[in-house]
Amino acid sequence: MVRILTCLISVFLFATACSSDSPTTDSSLTSTETTLDIKDSSESQENSSNSSESIFDYASSTTDSSRPVISVTKSKSTPPKLLFSDIRSGEGPQVEAGDLIEVQYVGALLDSGLEFDASWDRGQSFFVLIGVGAVIQGWDQGILGMQSGSRRLLVIPPELAYGEQGAGDAIGPDSSLAFVVDVLQIVEVSPPEIPVVEPLENDSLLMVDETVGTSDKAVEPGDTITVHYLGTLEDGTIFDASWRRGQPFTTQIGVGRVIPGWDQGMIGMKEGGRRLLHIPSDLAYGKNGSGSTIGPDTPLVFVVDLLRIHN
Numbered sequence: 001m002v003r004i005l006t007c008l009i010s011v012f013l014f015a016t017a018c019s020s021d022s023p024t025t026d027s028s029l030t031s032t033e034t035t036l037d038i039k040d041s042s043e044s045q046e047n048s049s050n051s052s053e054s055i056f057d058y059a060s061s062t063t064d065s066s067r068p069v070i071s072v073t074k075s076k077s078t079p080p081k082l083l084f085s086d087i088r089s090g091e092g093p094q095v096e097a098g099d100l101i102e103v104q105y106v107g108a109l110l111d112s113g114l115e116f117d118a119s120w121d122r123g124q125s126f127f128v129l130i131g132v133g134a135v136i137q138g139w140d141q142g143i144l145g146m147q148s149g150s151r152r153l154l155v156i157p158p159e160l161a162y163g164e165q166g167a168g169d170a171i172g173p174d175s176s177l178a179f180v181v182d183v184l185q186i187v188e189v190s191p192p193e194i195p196v197v198e199p200l201e202n203d204s205l206l207m208v209d210e211t212v213g214t215s216d217k218a219v220e221p222g223d224t225i226t227v228h229y230l231g232t233l234e235d236g237t238i239f240d241a242s243w244r245r246g247q248p249f250t251t252q253i254g255v256g257r258v259i260p261g262w263d264q265g266m267i268g269m270k271e272g273g274r275r276l277l278h279i280p281s282d283l284a285y286g287k288n289g290s291g292s293t294i295g296p297d298t299p300l301v302f303v304v305d306l307l308r309i310h311n
Contacts, residue, residue, distance in 0.1 A: 070106060110178050203282065227307060228248050228305045
């Protein structure tokens with residue numbers, strides 16, 4: 001499979017193996033340079049100090065917090081190596097290999113300036129693991145060292161992007177790419193411990209907020225959310241966990257895309273919160289069960305960390 005920015009490039013992003021919603025309603029669970037203004041590019045931190053090549057010979061972008069626009073220099077289309085420069089400053093810890101980060105991005109072909117993907121156009125941010133091979137090498141190498149709130153311009157040669165194969169119809173063979181990436185946050189959430197629960201009383205949904213989010217936003221029906229979750233049986237057996245895949249899970253709530261226990265149990269939760277859901281079987285997979293792990297009439301337990309409400 002073409003390794004698109006974590007299955008990235010969402011039209012390409014989540015369009016293949018990353019696209020399935022889990023927990024589903026009708027199928028088993030599948031077991032996410034220091035910074036200065038571009039106007040003074042001589043002072044901005046670039047990785048090309050040992051070369052006469054400058055990233056601004058290839059592309060430039062806007063510096064404010066609005067949706068970025070990439071402008072390319074068509075006289076130069078194939079950079080000799082990865083080039084990057086921070087065009088807006090950030091603060092706090094720097095992105096390291098293995099970090100889960102939340103970003104917004106725009107991607108364009110370097111030879112034409114044609115945009116092939118933009119998270120901004122989908123109205124939701126993108127969560128991704130950096131430095132572990134989940135995305136193209138240009139991202140794995142070029143995003144390290146960024147800080148929350150920073151904006152970085154990347155110019156990526158084909159061998160660090162999609163190489164001779166390209167990716168789909170939009171990215172042809174041997175294409176050089178330009179990205180503008182905004183790091184919104186380095187996600188600092190630790191995996192939960194396996195919960196210890198008592199059998200449900202009255203077969204009713206139980207919701208317990210282990211951590212109450214501090215955001216003003218709370219989940220409403222129809223919202224698209226991104227979460228990390230751990231799913232177990234009542235005896236503690238893990239049947240699914242986004243943590244194991246290293247990729248948070250994005251879905252829409254209250255519209256039947258997930259089991260009823262999630263559609264009901266996520267309502268009212270705030271960003272940054274952690275909620276335990278103890279779900280009776282009739283709000284999970286009922287008499288049919290799901291796969292070999294979730295038998296008929298089996299209650300389920302989830303610990304859900306709400307990372308983002310995208311609406």
